[in-house]
Amino acid sequence: MDAGLLAQHVMNGLMLGMMYSLVAVGFTLFFGVLDVIKFSHGDVLMVGAFAALAAYTALAGQALSPWLMLLAILAAAVVAMGLLGMAIAQAFVLPLRTAPALNTLLITLMLGTALREAVRLFYPQGANPKPFPALLPKASIDMGQFNLRADNAIMFAAGILSIVALQLFLKHTKLGLAIRAVAQDEETARTMGINFTMVVLITFGIGSALAAFAGVMNGLYYNEINFGMGLLLGVIGFSAAIVGGLGSIYGAILGGFLFAALQTIGAVAVPFASAYKDVFAFGVVILIMTIKPTGLIREKISERV
Amino acid sequence: MSAKLEITGVYTAYDKADVLEDVSLVAEPGRITCLLGSNGSGKTTLIRSILGLTRPRAGSIVFDGKDITRLRTHKIVKAGIACIPEGRKVFPKLTVEENLRLGAYAEASASVIRTRLESTFEQFPRLGERRQQIAGTMSGGEQAMVSIGRGLMRAPKLLLIDEPSLGLSPRFVTENFGIIRDINARGITVFLVEQNVRQTLAVAHYGYVLSKGRVVAQGPTAELAARDEVREAYFG
Numbered sequence: 001m002d003a004g005l006l007a008q009h010v011m012n013g014l015m016l017g018m019m020y021s022l023v024a025v026g027f028t029l030f031f032g033v034l035d036v037i038k039f040s041h042g043d044v045l046m047v048g049a050f051a052a053l054a055a056y057t058a059l060a061g062q063a064l065s066p067w068l069m070l071l072a073i074l075a076a077a078v079v080a081m082g083l084l085g086m087a088i089a090q091a092f093v094l095p096l097r098t099a100p101a102l103n104t105l106l107i108t109l110m111l112g113t114a115l116r117e118a119v120r121l122f123y124p125q126g127a128n129p130k131p132f133p134a135l136l137p138k139a140s141i142d143m144g145q146f147n148l149r150a151d152n153a154i155m156f157a158a159g160i161l162s163i164v165a166l167q168l169f170l171k172h173t174k175l176g177l178a179i180r181a182v183a184q185d186e187e188t189a190r191t192m193g194i195n196f197t198m199v200v201l202i203t204f205g206i207g208s209a210l211a212a213f214a215g216v217m218n219g220l221y222y223n224e225i226n227f228g229m230g231l232l233l234g235v236i237g238f239s240a241a242i243v244g245g246l247g248s249i250y251g252a253i254l255g256g257f258l259f260a261a262l263q264t265i266g267a268v269a270v271p272f273a274s275a276y277k278d279v280f281a282f283g284v285v286i287l288i289m290t291i292k293p294t295g296l297i298r299e300k301i302s303e304r305v
Numbered sequence: 306m307s308a309k310l311e312i313t314g315v316y317t318a319y320d321k322a323d324v325l326e327d328v329s330l331v332a333e334p335g336r337i338t339c340l341l342g343s344n345g346s347g348k349t350t351l352i353r354s355i356l357g358l359t360r361p362r363a364g365s366i367v368f369d370g371k372d373i374t375r376l377r378t379h380k381i382v383k384a385g386i387a388c389i390p391e392g393r394k395v396f397p398k399l400t401v402e403e404n405l406r407l408g409a410y411a412e413a414s415a416s417v418i419r420t421r422l423e424s425t426f427e428q429f430p431r432l433g434e435r436r437q438q439i440a441g442t443m444s445g446g447e448q449a450m451v452s453i454g455r456g457l458m459r460a461p462k463l464l465l466i467d468e469p470s471l472g473l474s475p476r477f478v479t480e481n482f483g484i485i486r487d488i489n490a491r492g493i494t495v496f497l498v499e500q501n502v503r504q505t506l507a508v509a510h511y512g513y514v515l516s517k518g519r520v521v522a523q524g525p526t527a528e529l530a531a532r533d534e535v536r537e538a539y540f541g
């Protein structure tokens with residue numbers, strides 16, 4: 001294989017890894033504050049992508065510059081999913097707090113299906129794949145045999161930026177400190193005067209906004225979205241969070257990029273077809289989980305949030 | 306600064322059986338009121354009831370003239386109550402400073418928080434030296450300091466203290482009682498749960514004895530020391 005093609009694969013892997021990481025971080029945040037798995041997370045990502053597309057359709061007549069348009073639809077998706085995440089937490093997750101965690105998993109699994117079906121049935125021609133507008137500059141930098149596309153570079157940088165911003169928020173703000181305290185000891189956190197319900201809602205809002213961001217990124221990257229896109233992304237994000245140790249943000253990011261790397265290796269190294277890349281990646285994840293059942297970064301030594 | 310706590314006819318249960326039965330007591334403003342009782346008599350449960358962590362099934366809890374019985378925990382804390390909980394409960398993965406800052410979470414002003422932080426470091430120089438240390442890696446005695454400092458960061462009107470000297474060396478225990486006296490000297494009402502009968506009765510003004518979830522004796526600590534119920538609660 002020539003260097004150019006290899007670089008192409010690496011770039012693709014980095015983009016996928018970024019999206020997976022953003023999804024995995026959400027799983028980790030939710031598990032941090034409430035010890036639950038919210039399985040509708042991937043479908044929230046999908047709804048976020050459709051919210052962005054709907055905003056685009058609504059604004060199409062406004063003659064906005066592509067940048068402004070992109071910011072507008074991204075803001076629409078992020079805000080809408082932030083609110084949806086809070087609503088889901090309030091309506092389906094918090095009330096089940098005293099029930100076994102399995103019930104939350106089940107109810108959010110069903111909720112995800114409901115979201116998927118709702119988009120399929122009620123979004124205009126929702127059953128068909130939808131073209132997603134290419135709003136980022138199409139320029140590319142020629143690097144010998146490899147073209148570095150500006151849109152990819154921008155998306156990757158934006159992903160990094162959002163994760164750094166999340167870390168800064170968690171480490172250096174009062175609310176971030178409250179989220180970390182709740183993740184460690186809910187009861188004691190409440191006796192510090194922390195409004196537990198509010199912290200949970202905000203955390204679910206943030207995680208869901210990140211999913212919306214990943215959904216828009218996905219649309220921009222493939223120039224297409226569909227109602228089923230959240231299913232695989234949800235499962236991959238969940239696996240990434242688990243492989244990373246379900247509890248540390250760094251673990252989730254590590255897991256996200258690891259999964260993308262495995263897919264890329266699968267695509268490059270499995271001889272006949274790249275169709276086997278997911279089988280390969282999930283196979284390795286299963287193997288890792290058998291060898292290290294608690295994930296790569298143990299919760300005991302890492303910070304949970 | 307300080308305020309009165311009035312507990313009237315409180316019943317609290319975890320599942321079905323009542324752990325507290327018809328408990329009534331008062332913590333007078335500016336005083337140290339202690340609660341004695343053997344293991345499992347319901348002392349921690351009473352503190353949990355005051356904080357709204359385990360809600361009373363019946364009865365009322367009034368603090369500073371306000372009924373807090375049904376308030377959510379963070380609202381109860383906002384009313385001016387802080388707690389140094391049983392088992393210290395420091396946030397093990399946060400730094401000493403972050404733990405202390407959480408103590409003042411209900412305080413809005415950043416400069417007030419900074420001032421309190423500095424005075425906490427003055428009172429506990431050891432914490433000042435180790436402000437960036439992860440609390441879970443500190444020794445038991447140091448964690449007790451973090452827990453006490455964190456409770457004081459709230460600058461509460463009422464401080465609930467649940468067995469602060471459990472697991473500490475005798476020297477630390479004596480130091481702890483000195484600290485409690487200091488806290489009270491600042492005008493903070495103290496409600497103290499302790500197993501260390503002699504030292505507790507020496508520091509407190511008024512005391513109650515809990516046995517199997519009921520108040521079986523009460524009185525000024527000077528008198529209480531001689532009562533049979535106190536002996537029974539601990540040695541009977």
Ligand SMILES: Nc1ncnc2c1ncn2[C@@H]1O[C@H](COP(=O)(O)OP(=O)(O)OP(=O)(O)O)[C@@H](O)[C@H]1O
Binds near residue numbers: 320342344347348391
């Ligand atoms: N979370 C809980 N669920 C069920 N029962 C509990 C719970 N916490 C305490 N209990 C029970 O309530 C009773 C009183 O417990 P509590 O912790 O209030 O006692 P205590 O007086 O603080 O004891 P100690 O001196 O050992 O701290 C005990 O019988 C205990 O088993």
Ligand SMILES: [Mg+2]
Binds near residue numbers: 468
């Ligand atoms: Mg106790």
